[in-house]
Amino acid sequence: MKFKATVIPSGNALGVEVPQKVVDELGQGKRPPVVVEINGHSWRTRVAAMRGQILIGISAANREASGVDLGEEIEVDLQLDEEPRVVEAPDDLAAVLDADPALRGAYERMAFSLKRKQVGEIESAKSPETRQRRIDKLVESLRGK
Numbered sequence: 001m002k003f004k005a006t007v008i009p010s011g012n013a014l015g016v017e018v019p020q021k022v023v024d025e026l027g028q029g030k031r032p033p034v035v036v037e038i039n040g041h042s043w044r045t046r047v048a049a050m051r052g053q054i055l056i057g058i059s060a061a062n063r064e065a066s067g068v069d070l071g072e073e074i075e076v077d078l079q080l081d082e083e084p085r086v087v088e089a090p091d092d093l094a095a096v097l098d099a100d101p102a103l104r105g106a107y108e109r110m111a112f113s114l115k116r117k118q119v120g121e122i123e124s125a126k127s128p129e130t131r132q133r134r135i136d137k138l139v140e141s142l143r144g145k
Contacts, residue, residue, distance in 0.1 A: 001022055001025060001026075001077070001078055001079070002075055002076065002077045002078075003018070003019055003022055003075075003076055003078070004073060004074070004075055004076075005017055005018070005073070005074060005076050006071065006072065006073050006074075007058065007063075007068050007069065007070050007071060007072050007074060008070070009070065010050065010053075010055055010057060011050070013057050013058070013059065013060075014057070014058050014063060014069075014070055015048075015055040015056055015057040015058050016055065016056050016058065016074070016076055017053050017054060017055055018047055018054045018055060018056055018076075018078065019054075020054060022078060023047055023054055026047075026078070026080045027080075028080060030047070030049050030054075031046050031047050031048065031049065032046065032047050032080060032081075033045075033046050033080070033081040033082075033085070034046065034047060034056070034078050034079060034080060034081050035078075035079045035080075035081045036056055036062075036076065036077070036078055037076070037077040037078075037079075038058070038062075038066040038068060038074055038075070038076055038077075039066040039067050039068065039074070040066070041062065041065040041066035041067075043062055044081050044083075044085070045057065056076070056078070085112040086112075087112060087115035087116050087119050088119075089107065089119065090119065090122060090123060092131070092132075092135060093119070093122060093135050093138070096135060096139060103139060103142050103143070106142040106143075107142055110142075118134075118138050121134050122134045122135055122138070
């Protein structure tokens, strides 16, 4: 569903206010998963409720890709995101998880956002030693240590 909005500051980022009617029509509660499209650029996110406003955040990368800036009035196309949110484990982490079904199960039960954060930390390691330490740390947390 499409609506017009002005790009506004939201904390230390930018975003657009989503009309309550749009959120209601999506039918998935206050924080539905959505696909946002602005100027032909799309990304997956969730609607956020902050300080009495219903918002979609627009990261610097998404602002650049969609060509929008603070104060602009834009057309936003918001669709309910019904695709499963999946974070693929990198090969080295997957090998550790596959060797222990209990670990794999614990990993699969993690929230999408936590998986994304943990895998992001592993992927951003600059050295193999740091990468392995981060995998070991995740494994310990999955085992409840």
